[in-house]
Amino acid sequence: MNYQARLANTMATTAHTLLEVRGLRTQFQTGSGIVTAVDGVSFTIERGERVAVVGESGSGKSAMAMSILRLLAHPGKVVGGQVLLEGRDINALSESQLNKVRGRQVGTVFQDPMSSLDPVMRVSKQMVEPMMRNLGIKRDEARAEAIKWLGKVGIPEPERRIDAYPFEMSGGMRQRVMIAMALSSRPQLVIADEPTTALDVTIQAQIVEVLKNLTSEAGAAMLFITHDLGLVARFAHKVAVMYAGRIVEFGRVEDIFARPCHPYTQSLLGTIPGTTMGKHERLPQISGLPPDMRKPILGCAFKDRCAGVHERCHAEAPALSDRGIEHDAACWLPKGLDSVAMLAPERSARAVVESAGTDKVIVELNALRKQFSTSKRMVVNAVNGVNLRVHRGETLGIVGESGCGKSTVARLLLGLEKPTSGDIYISGLAQMVFQDPASSFNPKMTIGAIVEEPLVVKRQGNRTERSAKVRELIEQVGLDPSHADRYPHQLSGGQRQRVAVARALALDPSVVVADEPTSALDVSVRAQIINLLVDLKQELGIGFVFISHDLLTVRYISDRIAVMYLGEVVEYGAAEEIFANPKHPYTRALIEAVPVPDPAIEARRINVPLQGELPSPLNLPIGCAFASRCPMATDLCRSTKPQLPNHDRARQVACHHAT
Amino acid sequence: MADLSLSSVPAASASFREALGAPFRSGALFHGKVRIALLLLVPILLLTVFAPLLPIQKPLETNLRAMMELPSIQHPFGTDKMGRDILSRTLAGVQISMLVGASVAAIALVSGMVLGTLAGFYGGKVDRVIMTIVDIFLAFPSLLLAIGLVSVMGTGLIPVILAISLADVPRFIRLQRSQVLSLRSRAFIDAARTVDASQFWLMSRHIVPNTLAPMLVAASIAAANAILIEASLSFLGLGIMPPSPSLGNIVRDGQMYLEQAWWISTLPGVVILLITIGLHFLSDGVRELLDPRARR
Numbered sequence: 001m002n003y004q005a006r007l008a009n010t011m012a013t014t015a016h017t018l019l020e021v022r023g024l025r026t027q028f029q030t031g032s033g034i035v036t037a038v039d040g041v042s043f044t045i046e047r048g049e050r051v052a053v054v055g056e057s058g059s060g061k062s063a064m065a066m067s068i069l070r071l072l073a074h075p076g077k078v079v080g081g082q083v084l085l086e087g088r089d090i091n092a093l094s095e096s097q098l099n100k101v102r103g104r105q106v107g108t109v110f111q112d113p114m115s116s117l118d119p120v121m122r123v124s125k126q127m128v129e130p131m132m133r134n135l136g137i138k139r140d141e142a143r144a145e146a147i148k149w150l151g152k153v154g155i156p157e158p159e160r161r162i163d164a165y166p167f168e169m170s171g172g173m174r175q176r177v178m179i180a181m182a183l184s185s186r187p188q189l190v191i192a193d194e195p196t197t198a199l200d201v202t203i204q205a206q207i208v209e210v211l212k213n214l215t216s217e218a219g220a221a222m223l224f225i226t227h228d229l230g231l232v233a234r235f236a237h238k239v240a241v242m243y244a245g246r247i248v249e250f251g252r253v254e255d256i257f258a259r260p261c262h263p264y265t266q267s268l269l270g271t272i273p274g275t276t277m278g279k280h281e282r283l284p285q286i287s288g289l290p291p292d293m294r295k296p297i298l299g300c301a302f303k304d305r306c307a308g309v310h311e312r313c314h315a316e317a318p319a320l321s322d323r324g325i326e327h328d329a330a331c332w333l334p335k336g337l338d339s340v341a342m343l344a345p346e347r348s349a350r351a352v353v354e355s356a357g358t359d360k361v362i363v364e365l366n367a368l369r370k371q372f373s374t375s376k377r378m379v380v381n382a383v384n385g386v387n388l389r390v391h392r393g394e395t396l397g398i399v400g401e402s403g404c405g406k407s408t409v410a411r412l413l414l415g416l417e418k419p420t421s422g423d424i425y426i427s428g429l430a431q432m433v434f435q436d437p438a439s440s441f442n443p444k445m446t447i448g449a450i451v452e453e454p455l456v457v458k459r460q461g462n463r464t465e466r467s468a469k470v471r472e473l474i475e476q477v478g479l480d481p482s483h484a485d486r487y488p489h490q491l492s493g494g495q496r497q498r499v500a501v502a503r504a505l506a507l508d509p510s511v512v513v514a515d516e517p518t519s520a521l522d523v524s525v526r527a528q529i530i531n532l533l534v535d536l537k538q539e540l541g542i543g544f545v546f547i548s549h550d551l552l553t554v555r556y557i558s559d560r561i562a563v564m565y566l567g568e569v570v571e572y573g574a575a576e577e578i579f580a581n582p583k584h585p586y587t588r589a590l591i592e593a594v595p596v597p598d599p600a601i602e603a604r605r606i607n608v609p610l611q612g613e614l615p616s617p618l619n620l621p622i623g624c625a626f627a628s629r630c631p632m633a634t635d636l637c638r639s640t641k642p643q644l645p646n647h648d649r650a651r652q653v654a655c656h657h658a659t
Numbered sequence: 660m661a662d663l664s665l666s667s668v669p670a671a672s673a674s675f676r677e678a679l680g681a682p683f684r685s686g687a688l689f690h691g692k693v694r695i696a697l698l699l700l701v702p703i704l705l706l707t708v709f710a711p712l713l714p715i716q717k718p719l720e721t722n723l724r725a726m727m728e729l730p731s732i733q734h735p736f737g738t739d740k741m742g743r744d745i746l747s748r749t750l751a752g753v754q755i756s757m758l759v760g761a762s763v764a765a766i767a768l769v770s771g772m773v774l775g776t777l778a779g780f781y782g783g784k785v786d787r788v789i790m791t792i793v794d795i796f797l798a799f800p801s802l803l804l805a806i807g808l809v810s811v812m813g814t815g816l817i818p819v820i821l822a823i824s825l826a827d828v829p830r831f832i833r834l835q836r837s838q839v840l841s842l843r844s845r846a847f848i849d850a851a852r853t854v855d856a857s858q859f860w861l862m863s864r865h866i867v868p869n870t871l872a873p874m875l876v877a878a879s880i881a882a883a884n885a886i887l888i889e890a891s892l893s894f895l896g897l898g899i900m901p902p903s904p905s906l907g908n909i910v911r912d913g914q915m916y917l918e919q920a921w922w923i924s925t926l927p928g929v930v931i932l933l934i935t936i937g938l939h940f941l942s943d944g945v946r947e948l949l950d951p952r953a954r955r
Contacts, residue, residue, distance in 0.1 A: 414853045432853050440846035444868045453864075454854040507854065 107182030230595030251327030384567035397558030428510025437496035448484030692944030699937035771831020779839025
């Protein structure tokens, strides 16, 4: 029986069904037309079940979640369908009835905890009053209960921290407060919209564990929206894959990951560099862009990007149909694509120069330090004695949590900041690819002018030579030369990042520094940019410094990796070696915190996330900087700082306990 | 299916506008507020420009046989106690108003952008010196400051323009500085710095073009204010001196005869009102066109 038919048969909600969504449609009335963000979505959530919704930005996953509680802001409107919570239609409730459902029956956790907490109200006030209302208890009881919940979500000293203001807490702490607030009224359903996207991997691992344990303890169901397939594997029971406002595949997490049946799901899973993938393999990528949601979509929405497209896809949109036990997909092909190889015909192994760089050193950092003084007495040690080398044709990956100083190293390398002490040697020129392609271009300049700017500033060539060079650069990064006349806002995020690469290459640099070049991009586009960077490195033989918190990408792209913690390099070595055999306890914790897109591996893992957060860089400890969070810390670690032995290319670990 | 046909309509009209070229693509002429502003300002401007061709008396010509006459075909705005034609005087006044508005806006725009950019871009001592002076000027209400300056510099067209500009420039410096501060930390400035672009290059290529739009909006508001302040100064006898007509001194002349001849003060007053409303609608419309968030 297919999914739609099964839905129709369960008109009388079964005892286990908590939430049932039928044919939900949501539209946004914008100046340039009506955007149908959610286009007929149907699914059910059983009691205590964790359902993940995955999709790219613009796929309608957040609009769908917001529609369930009618939390959409002005131009958005639910135009059709039913949302049945325990058999009660939410769309038929009045605003005041709905307010009783929100918060009491359904708790919500949003992406940005700073904007979801009231900045001028103490945490206690924000927690206690809703609890008094929702649970019908007195102020003292509610306060005691709130403290209990703050303790459960892992906030140290909850009795004291409950009277703090949100700005006195870190991002991870605020997100914990949000979770405590959502769970404190003992809801039956928790809707979490990208609750860990703004957080570091180690904090993300902690938050995910807290959410998982507490919801299963309270028997609450969960609707979890994310774009991170690794998290889904770690966390969810069932997965709904959304594309262009519709669910294209729905099923149990094991089935989706082991036997994906929709080409989109298959491609998404293929684009993530696995833990074992070698550099000679090119990442499969999804070409093209998602459809314009303002226009009516004829046939299957994915047809323009699908490798298995045929005539029927252009005429008719497939509905969800049965692919196994509780597994449905919306595709005319019974098993989707035959193999992921169909995704990229040119995927053939690239010719790898496996030498991983020559002996010529192009970048050398010696005892580099950078201090920022925030006031007369306070000094932040952003970079605290870093020695690194990059050889020609080599990619150095720098990983670490936010605040570890990796971006400051990049800025020092490019001369955007002056070092406090130590020296930087660069043979040739260093250029940069910035994180956010939206703000790294002057909006008033055309793409051609942006790429040409370095040549103009350096007075290279005359006008015709420069425009020829610009065309060549734009073609080199895989764009059409006609893009030169457009403005940045007319390009997609991925295209903009290609332009950023073209500009960085304009002056023939010897090293290109890329600071989180893919973190603002969608999964499907990310693979395109990573492939481009790897290809260019092979082709031009230049050095790369790749800074990211995405460990799987860093492993795939880098020859050598430096792990940074509080302004210091704690481990350095060849990428494969570091991942296969991490020696520093911090490196180990980082690698363990990364969710792997494979439910089987995730299920076998015993997740004991790294406790605590990054200490303040204002007053660094005398001993090992990591001692406060390290499970192996001894008195030696707290009193003596382990030094990084200064060998050139060998493996280096700054730990007393590393063997 | 109904929604499918609905959504295709705006898409089609959008491509239609795309084909018509820049002013139509941005929708400037279709914008409601801009249209109201143009309906108010364009006729007044045309009349002012073509005033010498109109079959009316010259502004300074007296006609003692037609003193304080009601509005008629011959004198559409009536005449004053010396038999001068009010319409003709009003149009000459508008000419002066427009001149004052335009020069004040231009002076404030240019000096505000130069000093504001320097203060915001260099920071430190430059910023502190410029901003201290700005703060001192900002402590006075602009009309009061203008009155004070005119009483020092004397009356007449040039002193009036200078006095009003001096009161407006600090506001422009402040606005420009705050824009520069937020642009200075944007990544495209860093991107240009990594290729060793000079500071002049950064300011002229990256900072100033991105601050222009809000400054132009501010300039059109400043023009409207300058027109009002000039009228106020002339009304108080501190601006344009009679017999040269200015909207302010025509209103002042008629004020004494308000009960016998209401038209002398009232009609030029209405013209001041229309011009100011027009300029404010224009700046509002331009602001909304330039800021996609204000459009709905």
